[in-house]
Amino acid sequence: MRSFSFKMLVLVLISMAFLSAVAQEREIQIARLFKGVDGCFLITKVDNTEQYYYNKPQCLQVYSPCSTFKIANSLIALQTGVATGADFVIKWDSIRNPKEPWMAEKLPFKYWMQDHTLETAFKNSVVWYYQELARRIGETKMEELINRIAYGNNDISSGIDKFWLCGSMKVSAKEQVRFLRQFYNNKITGIEEKHIQTVKGIMLYETGDNYKLYGKTGGGRCSEEGVIGWYIGFIECEKGAYAFAMNMKAKSFAAFDNNRRIEVTKEILKELGCIKLEETLN
Numbered sequence: 001m002r003s004f005s006f007k008m009l010v011l012v013l014i015s016m017a018f019l020s021a022v023a024q025e026r027e028i029q030i031a032r033l034f035k036g037v038d039g040c041f042l043i044t045k046v047d048n049t050e051q052y053y054y055n056k057p058q059c060l061q062v063y064s065p066c067s068t069f070k071i072a073n074s075l076i077a078l079q080t081g082v083a084t085g086a087d088f089v090i091k092w093d094s095i096r097n098p099k100e101p102w103m104a105e106k107l108p109f110k111y112w113m114q115d116h117t118l119e120t121a122f123k124n125s126v127v128w129y130y131q132e133l134a135r136r137i138g139e140t141k142m143e144e145l146i147n148r149i150a151y152g153n154n155d156i157s158s159g160i161d162k163f164w165l166c167g168s169m170k171v172s173a174k175e176q177v178r179f180l181r182q183f184y185n186n187k188i189t190g191i192e193e194k195h196i197q198t199v200k201g202i203m204l205y206e207t208g209d210n211y212k213l214y215g216k217t218g219g220g221r222c223s224e225e226g227v228i229g230w231y232i233g234f235i236e237c238e239k240g241a242y243a244f245a246m247n248m249k250a251k252s253f254a255a256f257d258n259n260r261r262i263e264v265t266k267e268i269l270k271e272l273g274c275i276k277l278e279e280t281l282n
Contacts, residue, residue: 025051030271033264034248037255041268042173043244046184046234050242052272062170063247065152066218067125068230069164071199072179074118075188076145077133078195086119086202090132097128119202125217131161148190151179166222173245176232180243184234203233205262211237211275217261219253226251231261237274244269 030041031054040058044051053059077083092115099113108124121129134142139160146154152171156163163169171179179188184200186193203214215233222228232245246265248255269275 024049025053027056028052028054028268028271030054030268033267036250038249039246039264040173041244041246041265042177043242043268043272044177044181046181046241046243048181054268058247058249059173059245062152062172062175063228063230064166064220064222065164065169065171065176066166066220066222066228066230067127067130067164068171068176068216068218068232069151069169070122070125070130070218071183071203071216071232072146072149072151073130073133073164074122074199074202075149075183075191075195076137076142077118078198079145079191080137080141082133082136083118086117086198088118089115090121090129091115092128093132122202122216127165134161145190149179149188151175166220173232173247176230176245177243180232180234180245184241184243205233208275211235211269213266213269213275215262215265219256221253225249227253227255229253229256229261231265235269235274237269239273242272242274 028041033039038055038058040053040055042051042053042059074083078085092113094113097113108126111124112126112128116124116126116129120126137160139156142160143154143156146156152169152175155168155170158167158169182188183196186196188196200214203216205213205215207213213233213235215231217229217231219227219229227250229248229250230246234241234243244265246261248261250256266275
C-alpha cells in the first residue's frame with residue numbers, strides 16, 4: 001500500500017512539473033494590424049510559461065525561411081570555422097554577383113555591391129555573402145549541422161547556395177520560435193555558446209529605455225500566388241525574454257514597404273507590454 005501511494009505521489013509530482021513547463025496559450029486579437037495581407041504571429045516566453053498567437057493555422061503552415069535562415073547560416077559558419085567572427089570579411093565578386101541597375105537606389109540592395117563582414121552582411125541581408133558562406137561550408141557539414149539543429153524540415157536538397165531561398169527548406173512560425181527559444185537559452189545542439197553570443201550580437205536591431213529588440217527579416221516570391229514575408233527574433237524587456245515569429249502573405253513586396261513587418265511586430269509588443277508606449281528609441 002505504501003509503495004502504491006509513493007508511486008502515485010511521484011506520478012502526481014511529475015504531472016505537475018510537466019504542466020508547469022507547458023506554455024499558457026492565449027489568442028490575441030490583432031487582425032487590424034494585418035489589413036490587406038494574410039498574417040500570423042506567435043510569441044513565447046523563453047522559459048515556455050507564456051504563449052500568445054494570432055492565426056494559429058498560418059503559424060503552423062510551412063514556408064521558405066528566405067533570409068531568416070541567415071541566423072542559422074551564421075551559427076553554422078562560425079561553428080565550422082568558415083567564419084571566424086562578426087568581423088569576418090568576404091570580398092565582393094563582381095563577376096559572380098554583378099551589379100544590377102535597379103539596386104542603386106533601393107534598400108538594402110544598394111549596399112550589397114561591396115565587401116562585407118558577417119555583421120554588415122546580416123544587417124543588410126546580403127544574399128551573395130551568405131551564399132558564399134554556404135558554398136564554403138559545403139553540403140556534408142551543412143546537412144550534418146542542420147540535422148543537429150533540427151531547423152524546419154532539414155531539407156537542403158535543392159542546392160547548397162539556394163535551399164533556403166524559395167527552395168527545398170521549409171519552416172513554420174512555430175518551428176522558428178522553437179529554434180529561437182533554444183538559441184536564446186544557449187541550447188542549440190552542436191553549436192558552441194560563444195558562437196551563439198556572436199550571432200545574438202549581430203541580431204540586435206534597436207534599444208529602448210527598457211528593452212532590446214533582436215531580429216531578422218526575410219521574404220521571397222516563392223509561388224505564383226504571391227510573396228511571403230517574415231520577421232523573427234526575440235525581445236528582452238522588464239517582463240522577461242520572449243521569442244517571436246511573424247509572417248505575412250501578400251500579392252507583392254509593396255505590402256512590406258517601410259519596414260511594415262517590423263512595425264507591426266513592435267505594435268504587438270506594445271500591446272503585450274514588452275515595449276512601453278512612452279519609451280523613446282535610441
